[in-house]
Amino acid sequence: MVEIEVKKSYANFGLGRSIRQFKHALVKRWHSDDGMVTLLRYVQESEQRIQRQLGKKVEGLRMLEIGPGQGLERARYFGRKNAVIGMDLDVIPVGFDLNSYLRMFRENGPGRVAKSIGRRLLIGQADERAWANLLGVEHFQNPKLIHGNICAEAPPVGQFDVIMSWSVFEHLPNPQQAIANIVKLLKPGGVFYISLHLYTSNNGHHDIRAFTGDEDQLPLWAHLRSTTQHAIAPSAYLNRWRLAQWRELFTAMTPDHQEILEDFESYERFQPRVTKELRRELAEYSDEELYTINAVYAWRKSTA
Numbered sequence: 001m002v003e004i005e006v007k008k009s010y011a012n013f014g015l016g017r018s019i020r021q022f023k024h025a026l027v028k029r030w031h032s033d034d035g036m037v038t039l040l041r042y043v044q045e046s047e048q049r050i051q052r053q054l055g056k057k058v059e060g061l062r063m064l065e066i067g068p069g070q071g072l073e074r075a076r077y078f079g080r081k082n083a084v085i086g087m088d089l090d091v092i093p094v095g096f097d098l099n100s101y102l103r104m105f106r107e108n109g110p111g112r113v114a115k116s117i118g119r120r121l122l123i124g125q126a127d128e129r130a131w132a133n134l135l136g137v138e139h140f141q142n143p144k145l146i147h148g149n150i151c152a153e154a155p156p157v158g159q160f161d162v163i164m165s166w167s168v169f170e171h172l173p174n175p176q177q178a179i180a181n182i183v184k185l186l187k188p189g190g191v192f193y194i195s196l197h198l199y200t201s202n203n204g205h206h207d208i209r210a211f212t213g214d215e216d217q218l219p220l221w222a223h224l225r226s227t228t229q230h231a232i233a234p235s236a237y238l239n240r241w242r243l244a245q246w247r248e249l250f251t252a253m254t255p256d257h258q259e260i261l262e263d264f265e266s267y268e269r270f271q272p273r274v275t276k277e278l279r280r281e282l283a284e285y286s287d288e289e290l291y292t293i294n295a296v297y298a299w300r301k302s303t304a
């Protein structure tokens with residue numbers, strides 16, 4: 001498997017991958033509303049879980065989202081009733097802000113700029129409109145965005161009631177440091193909600209084909225098998241952590257956390273294609289590791 005170095009951005013943007021993503025985005029544009037309805041259900045479920053941890057409604061709070069990415073859907077969702085800050089390793093431009101694009105060019109390179117402008121033109125506006133319609137909002141109040149690395153020092157932005165993150169931790173070279181920073185940035189009684197995409201899931205390799213409609217064309221768990229690894233090209237840096245490592249980390253740092261494993265019916269989808277030979281090839285992995293897509297960790301800091 002090809003090792004990927006992380007520099008200033010977590011992702012790799014080859015021309016072929018970008019074109020593939022743009023083509024997929026063009027098709028997606030016409031189905032934007034369907035995707036948004038599914039996302040809304042998922043975000044509402046996350047909100048209920050955060051609420052249960054907090055013991056109160058997610059309203060009037062100071063919230064930090066780590067790695068919101070370009071979509072900003074969750075930051076905008078929670079931003080209707082809370083003060084939300086997004087912190088990302090990449091420069092995230094909101095609208096056509098020339099300064100952000102120039103900064104992105106300097107920090108993340110020309111490939112990132114081309115991809116961001118393309119994304120904004122092709123799907124960003126349609127998604128934003130669909131999201132606003134679904135939430136019954138005319139214009140979103142844009143979240144405050146800061147450029148930073150959660151694996152470095154905790155940024156001097158005060159403390160938060162909630163710190164949340166989706167699909168970021170699998171890309172971090174130093175998850176321990178990130179958790180330490182998050183714990184420091186939480187107010188007493190504050191809650192973190194961290195959802196990560198498990199490396200050992202079928203598409204945990206982050207080959208762009210798996211996210212652009214062709215997951216079923218790739219060999220099952222191709223990245224975990226010596227016979228198929230060569231066919232996979234991850235589109236981002238991955239720390240390749242397994243479930244046991246996440247459990248060990250969260251148990252050591254935040255022992256009274258809650259773990260939720262989400263499988264999105266992957267057992268029903270993939271198990272019928274698993275032959276005896278394939279299961280033998282994957283013998284070192286449990287069903288739990290193979291069929292879990294996202295592992296979620298939620299924790300409340302003590303009030304003392």
Ligand SMILES: C[S@@+](CC[C@H](N)C(=O)[O-])C[C@H]1O[C@@H](n2cnc3c(N)ncnc32)[C@H](O)[C@@H]1O
Nearest residue numbers: 010067068069088089090149150151166167168
């Ligand atoms: C796969 S994207 C997820 C985006 C969004 N959370 C979502 O679920 O659609 C990962 C995001 O995490 C950001 N990221 C990666 N490493 C980071 C770090 N060390 N500190 C802050 N953000 C980081 C990336 O720039 C990217 O925007």
